[in-house]
Amino acid sequence: MRTIAMIGTGYVGLVNGTCLAHIGHSVQCCDTNADKIEWLQQGRIPIYEPGLEAMVAENVAAGRLSFTSDMASAIEQSDLLFIAVGTPMAPTGAADLGYIQSVAEFIGRHLTAYKTIVIKSTVPVGTGRMVDSWIRANMQNPQIPFDVVSNPEFLREGSAVADFMKMERCIVGAIRPEAAQLVADCFEPLNTKTYFTTPESAEMIKYAANAFLATKISFINAIANLCERYGADVEDVAEGIGSDSRIGSAFLRAGIGYGGSCFPKDTHALNWMADQAGYNFGLLKEVIQTNEEQKYVLLKKLVQALGDLRGTTIAVLGLSFKPNTDDLRDAPSLALIPALIAAGASVRVYDPVAMSEARKWFGSDVNYGIGVYQTIAGCDACLILTEWREFITLDLEQVRQLLKRPIVVDGRNCYSLASMSGHGIEYHSIGRTAVSAEQTVLSRL
Numbered sequence: 263m264r265t266i267a268m269i270g271t272g273y274v275g276l277v278n279g280t281c282l283a284h285i286g287h288s289v290q291c292c293d294t295n296a297d298k299i300e301w302l303q304q305g306r307i308p309i310y311e312p313g314l315e316a317m318v319a320e321n322v323a324a325g326r327l328s329f330t331s332d333m334a335s336a337i338e339q340s341d342l343l344f345i346a347v348g349t350p351m352a353p354t355g356a357a358d359l360g361y362i363q364s365v366a367e368f369i370g371r372h373l374t375a376y377k378t379i380v381i382k383s384t385v386p387v388g389t390g391r392m393v394d395s396w397i398r399a400n401m402q403n404p405q406i407p408f409d410v411v412s413n414p415e416f417l418r419e420g421s422a423v424a425d426f427m428k429m430e431r432c433i434v435g436a437i438r439p440e441a442a443q444l445v446a447d448c449f450e451p452l453n454t455k456t457y458f459t460t461p462e463s464a465e466m467i468k469y470a471a472n473a474f475l476a477t478k479i480s481f482i483n484a485i486a487n488l489c490e491r492y493g494a495d496v497e498d499v500a501e502g503i504g505s506d507s508r509i510g511s512a513f514l515r516a517g518i519g520y521g522g523s524c525f526p527k528d529t530h531a532l533n534w535m536a537d538q539a540g541y542n543f544g545l546l547k548e549v550i551q552t553n554e555e556q557k558y559v560l561l562k563k564l565v566q567a568l569g570d571l572r573g574t575t576i577a578v579l580g581l582s583f584k585p586n587t588d589d590l591r592d593a594p595s596l597a598l599i600p601a602l603i604a605a606g607a608s609v610r611v612y613d614p615v616a617m618s619e620a621r622k623w624f625g626s627d628v629n630y631g632i633g634v635y636q637t638i639a640g641c642d643a644c645l646i647l648t649e650w651r652e653f654i655t656l657d658l659e660q661v662r663q664l665l666k667r668p669i670v671v672d673g674r675n676c677y678s679l680a681s682m683s684g685h686g687i688e689y690h691s692i693g694r695t696a697v698s699a700e701q702t703v704l705s706r707l
């Protein structure tokens with residue numbers, strides 16, 4: 263059992279802190295956001311993450327997990343200091359290391375005995391060494407030893423607790439093998455495969471993993487756009503290629519592009535790193551560009567179906583960047599909804615859990631519905647942006663009756679073409695428009 267200070271109690275810090283407590287460690291989660299800490303001390307969870315609330319309560323009750331704004335004493339009382347603060351995108355596309363630097367300097371000022379400092383945040387290659395120097399520059403007693411270890415995080419929002427508890431692999435990048443082993447031992451109860459490497463490789467593994475997954479998504483979205491032009495069905499194509507074990511079926515769901523707090527910023531940060539090194543990562547630039555364009559494909563489909571959008575009311579189902587989270591950071595909805603409004607439409611939105619988050623982003627620009635059916639009633643068309651369970655099990659008969667015009671434009675391919683047409687709904691989805699051979703490029707060949 264180790265004593266751990268988790269510095270930064272956001273999606274990653276709160277889940278890691280709670281799960282590390284759950285596997286037996288004694289964890290203090292700290293944050294500069296005093297409101298967040300106060301909420302957590304009252305047993306309230308500031309984010310929506312399945313399974314997290316119960317796990318927090320259990321570990322707080324067991325005395326293994328606590329929340330504090332007193333970072334200095336948490337640091338003093340802990341063997342390992344995990345840094346899990348944000349690394350948002352700077353205007354240049356680079357990762358903004360401001361929060362990391364301020365934590366490193368704080369640690370430096372409060373270091374009174376040996377500590378292992380673990381970087382959980384996603385940081386550009388070389389950051390571990392910068393953290394080392396920021397700590398050193400602020401130490402009152404430069405003789406105190408410490409290690410900086412890179413231990414990137416791979417959890418997904420919406421399944422974060424399960425991703426941690428069934429961790430597929432643990433990456434540990436360190437200069438001193440003893441420090442690497444200390445960090446690996448923290449995760450020992452999970453029985454996961456650990457890969458030991460240098461800090462630079464560990465930092466690169468994180469960006470390469472996210473960029474590769476983003477590449478798969480942009481690739482299948484580009485194929486989807488081609489499928490529409492040739493009358494093929496991207497769902498069949500994804501299944502057909504995904505069954506090749508060298509390709510794999512994961513991350514081949516065509517849609518309206520990837521969003522969230524990580525793929526967009528991490529692809530930009532990797533591209534920035536490449537540019538800094540004088541390497542033109544053209545492939546990655548295309549992945550980013552394809553994703554940008556994909557966010558607007560539903561607008562084009564809607565205009566094709568309805569014509570002029572001025573004076574129309576459009577229902578939007580799903581605002582979060584994926585199901586099972588209330589996170590709207592870089593969600594496709596943030597790009598598409600302003601575009602609908604700019605085209606003259608009134609927008610009525612509904613999301614099962616992200617409504618209060620949505621109010622922060624959209625304010626009074628949209629109307630907020632109550633439940634699916636109240637939201638779509640009387641609308642000219644309905645868009646599906648997130649594949650929440652509630653939206654993939656709609657009562658299609660009611661949908662047809664409630665919409666002014668029975669048009670559904672689905673950015674997540676939640677339904678078969680047959681089920682929608684069977685209910686008399688004009689259905690537009692991604693990469694599988696039901697066109698006859700005469701309407702496709704084939705007819706012109």
Ligand SMILES: NC(=O)C1=CN([C@@H]2O[C@H](COP(=O)(O)OP(=O)(O)OC[C@H]3O[C@@H](n4cnc5c(N)ncnc54)[C@H](O)[C@@H]3O)[C@@H](O)[C@H]2O)C=CC1
Pocket residue numbers: 269270271272273274275292293294295298346347348349361364365382383384385415416417418419523524
């Ligand atoms: N959200 C995700 O699913 C994943 C995120 N990551 C990476 O983990 C890092 C954290 O991401 P999130 O948890 O999503 O961010 P977040 O924004 O949800 O949380 C960061 C927290 O750090 C706190 N903070 C900022 N400065 C601080 C300081 N000086 N001292 C103490 N606390 C401070 C903030 O108040 C905030 O509560 C990022 O680098 C991200 O790229 C990695 C894998 C998954």
Ligand SMILES: O=C(O)[C@H]1O[C@H](OP(=O)(O)OP(=O)(O)OC[C@H]2O[C@@H](n3ccc(=O)[nH]c3=O)[C@H](O)[C@@H]2O)[C@H](O)[C@@H](O)[C@@H]1O
Pocket residue numbers: 384415416417418419420472475479512513514515516517518519520521522523524525583584
């Ligand atoms: O670094 C991070 O923060 C995390 O980023 C992603 O996790 P997350 O963003 O939570 O969610 P994903 O499930 O990866 O989905 C990201 C986006 O891609 C989209 N997506 C995903 C898969 C797919 O086949 N198609 C597709 O469009 C989703 O709708 C969503 O908008 C990675 O999957 C995690 O491994 C990583 O730790």
